[in-house]
Amino acid sequence: MANLKEIRNRISSVGSTMQITSAMKMVSAAKLKKAQDAITAMRPYSEKLTELLQNLSATLDSDTGSKYSDQREVKKVLVVAITSNRGLAGAFNSNVVKEAKQLAAQTYAGKQVDFMTLGKKGNDILKKSGTIYQNNNGIFDDLSFEATADIAEKLMELFANGSYDKIIIVYNHFKNAATQLVMKEQFLPILPPETSETSTSSADYIFEPSKEAIVEGLIPKSLKTQLFKALRDSVASEHGARMTAMHKATDNATELRDALKLQYNKARQAAITNEILEIVGGAEALAG
Known part of the structure; x- marks a missing residue:
């Protein structure tokens, strides 16, 4: 009977866990819809702004280029790792941390690599x-x-005053609720536009007040938008990852509960059988 009590306690414990994971799944699903709508609405604007900035920057002379486009020898790198403040989201945080460590250990081996962490989980590991x-x-x-x-x-x-020669952003890109892709984007210096033989980006623009003034005004806005998009991407990815992780956890808990119930029923049946055998054996002994 002690064994039966232990199994009952385990069934109760698994049931409590199922309630928690199921509730977390529903909460994440509700938050995901809002976060997904926000990043989906923002992406076209961000991508078009970046494209416009790159095309304009490419037409500037090298001596009149922006201080944020300065391509210099890379000695010091800052990796901005965007994670979350909470766990229970599968590999959401560990994937970003792994990529940030890979940048420090391999891509920029021999360079001074520091981290800026946006999110508690990334800070706890990277520090x-x-x-x-x-x-x-x-x-x-x-x-x-x-x-x-x-x-x-x-x-x-930090880039303009020479504290760092390159700044990289590492974050989770939201593809769908079940898929998040780890991205690493160069934040500074600004990358020149990709050129190809089929490119038709050259157009005749009239600039007012001047091309240089427009670029200088667009650069800060574009960079702020790029970082904001990465943060919103990360938020949507976090909710998607947590919803998926809690869905799997609930399914696993359900399977475990069913297995424990089967084990409990077998143990209970065995105990009842033993009791019946003892009663029959006692009755036969008295009859003999």
Whole structure:
């Protein structure tokens, strides 16, 4: 009977876990819809703004180019790792951390590589294996363009004053609820546009007040938008990853509960059979 009690306790424990994982799945599903709509609406604007900026920057003379386009020898690199403040999202955080470590250990081996972490989970891991320049967990408490702009301006300042020669953003790109792709984007210096033989991007524009003034005005806005898009992508990916992880956890708990119930029924049947045998044996002994 002690064994039966232990199995009953395990069934109860698994049932409680199922309730938690199922509730977390529904919460993430509700949040995912809003986050997905936000990033889907923002992507076309962000991509077009980046394309316009690159095309305009490519037409500037090298001596009049922006300070944010300065291609210099890479000695110091800042990796901006965007994770989340909470776990229970499968490999969502570990994939970003793994990519950030790979950049430091392989891609930029021999260089000074520091990390800026946006999210508690990434900071908890990366601070053990590298230098954390800055950590900002509160950005996800109330994600807004204004808060993102402050971080982007700090990154632009770090590049412009020579503190870092290259700044890379690592984050999860939202593809769908079940798929998130780890992306690494060069934030600074600004990359020139990709040219090809079939490219038809050259167009006759009239610039007012001037091409240089327009580019200088677009660059800060484009960089802030790029970082904001990465953060929104990460938020949508987090909810999708957590919803998928909790769905799998609920399914696994259901299978475990069913297996425990079968085990309990077998043990209970065996116990009843033993009791019947004992009663029959006792009756036969008295009759003899």
